[in-house]
Amino acid sequence: MTRVVDIPSSRMSNFFRFQRDPLGFLVDARPLGDVVSLRTSSFRPTFIVNAPDFVQELLVHQEDKLRKGRSAGVLRRTIGDGLLTSEREPHRRQKRYLTPAFYKERINAYAEIVISETRRLADALQDGVPVAMHDAMMQLTLGIIAKTMFNTELARDKAALAKAVDVTIRHTASTIFSPVILPFGWPTPGNRAHRQAIRTLDAMIYGAIAAAKAQPDAYADSLLGLLLDTRDEEGQPIPDAEMRDQMMTMLLAGHETTANALVWAWYALERSPESAGRLRLELDAVRLREKETGESLSAAGYYREMPYARQVVQETLRLYPPAWAILREADLAFDMLGDAFPARSSFLISPYAIHRNDGVFGDAEAFRPERFADGASGWARFAYFPFGGGSRGCIGSQFAMMEAVLILGTLAERFDFSSEPGQGEAEPEPLVSLRIKGGRMMIPRRRSAQAQQDEA
Numbered sequence: 001m002t003r004v005v006d007i008p009s010s011r012m013s014n015f016f017r018f019q020r021d022p023l024g025f026l027v028d029a030r031p032l033g034d035v036v037s038l039r040t041s042s043f044r045p046t047f048i049v050n051a052p053d054f055v056q057e058l059l060v061h062q063e064d065k066l067r068k069g070r071s072a073g074v075l076r077r078t079i080g081d082g083l084l085t086s087e088r089e090p091h092r093r094q095k096r097y098l099t100p101a102f103y104k105e106r107i108n109a110y111a112e113i114v115i116s117e118t119r120r121l122a123d124a125l126q127d128g129v130p131v132a133m134h135d136a137m138m139q140l141t142l143g144i145i146a147k148t149m150f151n152t153e154l155a156r157d158k159a160a161l162a163k164a165v166d167v168t169i170r171h172t173a174s175t176i177f178s179p180v181i182l183p184f185g186w187p188t189p190g191n192r193a194h195r196q197a198i199r200t201l202d203a204m205i206y207g208a209i210a211a212a213k214a215q216p217d218a219y220a221d222s223l224l225g226l227l228l229d230t231r232d233e234e235g236q237p238i239p240d241a242e243m244r245d246q247m248m249t250m251l252l253a254g255h256e257t258t259a260n261a262l263v264w265a266w267y268a269l270e271r272s273p274e275s276a277g278r279l280r281l282e283l284d285a286v287r288l289r290e291k292e293t294g295e296s297l298s299a300a301g302y303y304r305e306m307p308y309a310r311q312v313v314q315e316t317l318r319l320y321p322p323a324w325a326i327l328r329e330a331d332l333a334f335d336m337l338g339d340a341f342p343a344r345s346s347f348l349i350s351p352y353a354i355h356r357n358d359g360v361f362g363d364a365e366a367f368r369p370e371r372f373a374d375g376a377s378g379w380a381r382f383a384y385f386p387f388g389g390g391s392r393g394c395i396g397s398q399f400a401m402m403e404a405v406l407i408l409g410t411l412a413e414r415f416d417f418s419s420e421p422g423q424g425e426a427e428p429e430p431l432v433s434l435r436i437k438g439g440r441m442m443i444p445r446r447r448s449a450q451a452q453q454d455e456a
């Protein structure tokens, strides 16, 4: 029996609903069936994939039949042919030379940078002075990605680069889901602003490449150093343009996602005082043990000591997965789990919708980090997949987990954050990654000051 069902609503109403509220549309489509056909044209039949076993087919078992297609085409305007957008053999080749940048010992070294950059932010926060949390997390993770991957300090240009990233993301998101994609060469205001933003980011990237070539030893432990040392089968170095594409890819794929997850985590913790309390207990216990033993933990050691903080991040990635949609296209007709899919089929897989399945998670809308106390092993493999999967799964997943947990721990140790009054419930905004619409103004309260108050 087929597991593909037709969506009951008309093509026109689906189109408008998706444009207006993509997340609502996908959440409503999940209970309709394992795979939902949008009954679009036979030229580009489109399916929403809801069942974990079909997700596994697309991302793992049959991935050789699928491409990223149109979405990668739009991203390519900014990041070129880097790991996120390349396909087939170029992708395999790139993955081979990039993977060592994410080995465990490298991630442990990056962890020290994460903590020192986060402490810098903590030192700059003032008790009771509201902070634009989205901007603060974006600039923090941007600084971290530049320092860990390119050994580059962004102190001076951080705000300008963050602005350029924002322009790029907004324009890319509006293009990916637009029914008509205008050529990038056309001088529309959006294209012009986007091209200017790319020039700003390119200046930083090419500056870093030139600095690394002049002083390679200083960059040996960064991704940039790795790129400089890489040789192909003929012994040729990677061309500057390819290095640029990989760096732009890491810059964009590697900081907005983590920053958005963190803003959601602060928001969720504020609304779940029990979880925030448990997190504080864990953090205080770690520091107490350090005092008692007289040994201070390395950053990697600190990470290991915070299982509850990890659960908080995992649960945040369940409810608010930054990669809210994963897209695939098939060139040729193929079969999946007994159903036939025609040539040029498009597939939309939404971790956001799939992660909200009550049947799997029980009270799925509730923020309950404890669900992850035993890992994520109780569920079907692709019931929970914030980092995708298969050969196109996130290369930075371990780095991102470590980074998010260390930022959360380092800041929560010193501050409680609460939303500035009058903002109401956070509304998700699905751009390239899932944001809080309009950001979130939050008020940091220094914990020691609060404890003093409590004592008084």
Ligand code: HEM
Residues within 6 Å of the ligand: 068, 083, 084, 085, 095, 249, 250, 253, 254, 255, 257, 258, 261, 321, 322, 323, 326, 327, 386, 387, 388, 389, 391, 392, 393, 394, 395, 396, 397, 399, 400, 401
């Ligand atoms: C919470 C943070 C993050 C989330 C939720 C996330 C999520 C994802 C997902 C779902 C994919 C697969 C997309 C697809 O299949 O189409 C992906 C791919 C990728 N991610 Fe991440 N990511 C995060 C952080 C990072 C970081 C920190 C880096 C780099 C330092 C990174 C670099 C990449 C790259 C290069 C790819 C493409 C991999 C490939 O195609 O081989 N990501 N990410």
